[in-house]
Amino acid sequence: MGSSAGGEHLASAPISGAGGFAVVVQVxxxxxxxxxxxxxxxxxxxxxxxxxxxxxxxxxxxxxxxxxxxxxxxxxxxxxxxxxxxxxxxxxxxxxxxxxxxxxxxxxxxxxxxxxxxxxxxxxxxxxxxxxxxxxxxxxxxxxxxxxxxxxxxxxxxxxxxxxxxxxxxxxxxxxxxxxxxxxxxxxxxxxxxxxxxxxxxxxGIPGATGRAALQVARVRTLADRLTAVAAAGIAVIGANRDPYHPLAGRADDLLTAELTRIRELAGPEDNPASLQAPVSFRVAGHVIAHERRATQHLDEAVQRAFDGVTDSPAYLNGEFVGTAGFHGLDLTAHCDQLTAALAHAAEVSAARLHRLLDPSVTGLTAQLARDPGPQAGLVAVHKRAVASTHQLRRLTLPTAINTVETSNGQEDVQTFSWEAVGNLAEAIRLTRETTACELLAVRQAFALSPRHLPPGLQGLMDEVDAVVPPINADRPFGLDLTNLLSEVL
The missing domain is CATH 1.10.275.10 (Fumarase/aspartase (N-terminal domain))
Structure with missing residues (x-):
């Protein structure tokens, strides 16, 4: 039975209709x-x-x-x-x-x-x-x-x-x-x-935005792991120099050091890099995803403050009713906005790497990753979808709380729109997943065309891709492949 520092828990017990056995033990x-x-x-x-x-x-x-x-x-x-x-x-x-x-x-x-x-x-x-x-x-x-x-x-x-x-x-x-x-x-x-x-x-209070934000935190943590793996796969397939992912480059930032280490381990060693420096979108992958993870951590902390703090008004505190302003939700709103911006940047960097993957001067592969360039267009339209998603993401990054609309005859003369902030975050997660799916499809095709070996740490991810995306030998409706990746892999 789980317990918190204060000894609180949700009990587990046989519940009718749940198969006759305990179904949840939670703090x-x-x-x-x-x-x-x-x-x-x-x-x-x-x-x-x-x-x-x-x-x-x-x-x-x-x-x-x-x-x-x-x-x-x-x-x-x-x-x-x-x-x-x-x-x-x-x-x-x-x-x-x-x-x-x-x-x-x-x-x-x-x-x-x-x-x-x-x-x-x-x-x-x-x-x-x-x-x-x-x-x-x-x-x-x-x-x-x-x-x-x-x-x-x-x-x-x-x-x-x-x-x-x-x-x-x-x-x-x-x-x-x-x-x-x-x-x-x-x-x-x-x-x-x-x-x-x-x-x-x-x-x-703001229990709705808080509960929804808790759900988004869980989702974006899963997404972050996929962002790391997809970025590492792109780094590996173009033969990028591994220097930017050296753990020593994360000095004074444990979270960054951990992210650089993950990328380096997944991408594997590269003894003969294709160039001294890969394009910036590849080199900054660790910093971008580390920032997204940090923003997620900050939002999670804000969620816990909202759950444990006083948001009711009036609240019954220590034997008396107290009018509060806990419904204002600025803490939650600001950190939802921060994570939305972090995701927008991560998606833009992903779309930039995708564009480079279509460039033979970066990959050494066929133009646009087509099997037969010219008669076939390859994955150029997949990049166009990623561009559309990132453009939509940019429009979500306006700070949500910057608005002083009056309601209730002036009784409510400011608000933070925390409900909208968490809604923007949910949409940002969806769009970032779309961009990541586009990059993942291109990475898989690049490995299929490349003489480079797939690093062992990425084999599991590519097996998941191969289970839902057939080999790309000719142009086809790639939207179906992206839908499969979104529903089954990401």
């Missing part, structure tokens, strides 16, 4: 939004949630004004609500803010949003009931995912996407089927009756 800070495993929250965590809830209800009974609980929201926060109004207010908060629409998040990202809110509920800051936590777990484990708008979160927090995400808990809203069709959520779960504070809790 809350390490919840994997990409996993489809069922979740059960440890009893001691539920006890902590229950204790915070009981204390918060007692505090509310004293009659102090608490934003969004016994008052209106935004500019209406000066309006005190009667007990009768409070009974319907929490549900109204949830339903009245579901103003989004398609395109919807994919099912994996939608699940990440739910897990993000569950993770933050377990701190006790939201002061929700054990029943609401269990209802959220039931939704996550149901196999159904809410239809959550991928765009249009124009608010200081995430109230619009979270309203869509959480509506199925009360029997409202829409769900995505496995075929990505939208169906009514009514009847999937017994509708939960929200208690005091619980409606605003479902809309608070």
């Amino acid at each position: 809350p800070a390490e919840l994997d939004p990409a996993s489809a495993a069922l979740i059960e929250v440890a009893p001691e965590l539920l006890d902590r949630v229950g204790a915070a809830r009981s204390s918060a209800v007692e505090a509310l009974a004293a009659g102090r004004a608490v934003y969004g609980v016994n008052t209106g929201m935004g500019k209406l926060s000066k309006v005190r609500l009667s007990e009768e109004q409070q009974r319907v207010h929490q549900r109204n908060l949830l339903l009245g803010r579901a103003v989004g629409g398609p395109p919807w998040l994919g099912r994996d990202e939608a699940r990440a949003v739910l897990i993000g809110r569950l993770r933050t509920f377990l701190t006790g800051d939201a002061a929700v009931s054990v029943g609401l936590v269990q209802q959220l777990v039931a939704l996550i484990n149901s196999g159904h995912t809410p239809a959550i708008p991928a765009e249009g979160a124009g608010s200081a927090g995430e109230i619009i996407p979270l309203a869509h995400a959480m509506a199925p808990l009360v029997g409202e809203g829409q769900l995505l089927t496995s075929g990505l069709e939208v169906v009514d959520a009514a009847g999937v779960l017994p509708p939960f009756e929200l208690g005091v504070k619980e409606g605003i809790a479902l809309l608070a």
Whole structure:
């Protein structure tokens, strides 16, 4: 059973419908939004949630004004609500803010949003009931995912996407089927009756962007390993001088040293380099991928700060309700932007190497890697696709938080657009994978035409390629090959 430094965990237990055996043992800070495993929250965590809830209800009974609980929201926060109004207010908060629409998040990202809110509920800051936590777990484990708008979160927090995400808990809203069709959520779960504070809790903070960012961190780490291998393969096939990847060149930077070592080991030795210096796009591979890995690490740290920090407002802290600005999400936004820029640069360098691979003066091979240059065009159009992807990537690199749009009659006069920042990052990952697939296809063809031997460290990667891409002996619709690489290799 896993445990964190604080001894917290998600318990593993036999769960009906899961094959009769335990399906998950996780630390809350390490919840994997990409996993489809069922979740059960440890009893001691539920006890902590229950204790915070009981204390918060007692505090509310004293009659102090608490934003969004016994008052209106935004500019209406000066309006005190009667007990009768409070009974319907929490549900109204949830339903009245579901103003989004398609395109919807994919099912994996939608699940990440739910897990993000569950993770933050377990701190006790939201002061929700054990029943609401269990209802959220039931939704996550149901196999159904809410239809959550991928765009249009124009608010200081995430109230619009979270309203869509959480509506199925009360029997409202829409769900995505496995075929990505939208169906009514009514009847999937017994509708939960929200208690005091619980409606605003479902809309608070930045749990959606945090959960989605955690998912992207996992994806980009896998992508980074592929970037390293593909770059090393290009270095090997053109016979590049290995000096730029000497571990001593990474002095004062352990992460760079590790990346240079990986590239050097994968590419293997080269006793007779084709030239004293390869094109810059090959020589800088270690620095480019090391920076991408560093940016990923920084985002991961920001994700953990968001999970463990205070993002609810009002938050129930040490026996009192405290209005906070944890929904601002600048830390998360800035690091999503940083990683998006790092990926854009990595993709541009990949596209540059691909262009060099088509050049006989660099490779010593046939023009454009065609078997019969002239009658055949080879892979020149593959490079054009990579260029299109990198051009689209550049448009994602504008800093997301640079905007001071006012909403809510001026009550919200700045925002960071963290929802959009993580959406840009997801798109950047997709486009970087496309560019990498283009380079990988060219590298494989270059090895097929080259007298150079494939280094042992790259044999596994090339075997994966060969399993889905037939030998290239003539021009053909290479888009099918790229699709296979994206779905099966990258």
